[in-house]
Amino acid sequence: MQYRNLIASALLAATVLAHAQDLVILPAPTDAWRVTVGHWEAQAELTSDGVVAPAPKADHGGNAFAGASAHVGAGRRDALTFEWRDLWQSMLRIESRKPLDLRPYADGMLEFDLDVGVLAQGGVSVKLGCGAGCERAVNLLEPARGWAGKGWQHVALSMSCFAREGADFSAVTLPFGLEGTGSGRVSVANVRLTRASVPGLACPDYRSESVTPAMLNESWSIDWWKPRHEQKLEEKRQLLAAGTPPEVVFIGDSITQGWEKEGREVWQRHFAPLHGLALGFGGDRTENALWRLQHGEIDGLAPKAVVLMIGTNNSGHRAENPETTAAGIKRLLDEIRRRLPNAQVLLLAIFPRGEKPDDFLRGINQRVNQIIQGYADGRQIHFLDIGAALLQPDGTLSKEVMPDLLHPNERGYEIWQRAMAPTLQQLMGVAR
Template sequence: MPRLQKYAASALILASLAGCSLFRAEPLPPMQTVNAVPQSASWTKDWWEQRHAEKIQQAKSAKVDLLMLGDSITHAWETTGAATWEKFYGQRNAFNLGFSGDRTEHVLWRLQNGAVDNLVPKLTVLMIGTNNTGYRMDPAGHTAKGIEAIVAEIRTRLPESKILILGIFPRHHSPHNEMRQRNNAINRQLARLENEPRVFFLDINNAFLDEQHNLRSELMPDLLHPNEAGYEAWARAMEPAIRRLMY
């Protein structure tokens, strides 16, 4: 998908242009900025662009103190995790900018195209990258660069917001699975972003694992997405950081 490849490239080039400090030892391929939503995937027309437009409209009148940004795992706070969202965030002026299927390049495009223009959150929670692994098995360093570019974009567009980067959640039952290990490698690189002002990293993956580091299927039945109990476990594990950073 040539347009998607160009689209992915914008996430990586931003990291280098913004003067980001991590991963400079790896040379970046030639890239160019993408100015349009990629049209090669039908879901962009079916619902993705509409959701983007709706969220921009909602943001114009919303008071947002807590912003959550990510892929389907964040998106499903509106469905599977709705009861837990109301319990933990209903009184916190929370706003959900999770989009199913998103990879780092999609989040970056949304930020560059109005997603947060009317928002002034106290805290932005970001979790993205598992689809970079799942769809393309992107190298860990490339995905981490994309996330670093997103963080740089958030800092530019939401300068008063603290940023909480969540470690990418575990996937697959076994700790030896290649995708699990790829996500773990990304998380190890993301932890170093805490050196940036107002940026924090939190890994709550143990909340979803048993003593042998196997993924608990009673929390993630499909070995990727939390169920209702999984969202409760997520919220409880994240709560101390939310309290510390919001107040």
């Protein structure tokens, strides 16, 4: 009996020591962390039991809402509730008042309890800082929707989910955050970083994510992405049945999808006579376009030319390593050549984004472009960078061309068509 008591005491002491080495974020004294809630335009700090961020100024933000409340007991916050509505991006951030060295937890876990109240029309991700200007997110949309209404769920994520080459965990000010899309309400408690590794939720392998075919899995895409894919398959079938197969096919993301909206008039003048097919899907990263190609979107076609431009969402969504994005583009080129062996492929440089030349995400895209220009072989793959035509002489991007500094308006599509025309016409002329 005495021996068993000694063993039990030793195990208890080891458990206490292990937990003493944890970084406890919640529960915590009310002034231990800076808690903010908000969206891309405005944030508000939680200094009492509740706070609501100012609504976005844009017209479409009229019904938008982002707020947070705290469950406070004995002078400490035990749990936080995060609620958002009609927002494409909102966030709850628990920030340190001075940088934290998280390197001791690099081989450990981020653990917390999550109570999902409402998430049928939204999604939620968990975020963690990884150095100056660096934050990484893990999408919890699928499991979190499954937890809705089922009470508290324990979540464990390996710290490796937030690590990349060059990540610096020596001075982190965001040890925990939640990002919401659409509409939802969740509560979070018992947040801590641990040094011990335990089984947890799987997260994508960032080294292969861009080349692994996948449907776009975002709260704002679930309702329309797969139906749009089916619609494009039907559009293709109708063109073939009418005896008017497309002579040119465009593959890409929302910028390519814009040929059906802001660029529609330009498309009607220049590409509709060629029975062009625009396979652009808003939000797509390279892995999403790859899934679409592997599920029939270009099968059975024999276009003279294919125009491919994609990658800006790899940068914008996860600030991806340029080499990883370039690998995704290379995988797409391989897929196109395998399925359309006689088509000439015009690989476009990713368009510039952000107002100024030193914009962080523009810089990532430029590094991608430097890599992918080497994919041109002068026979079937041809590279063209028309970025300079979209920019001002000083390298700035005008809202008169891209109102949101990412997506072209009609003028932007006119510039695109005009700058691309000589090369595209030449390629279509030599196509077999």
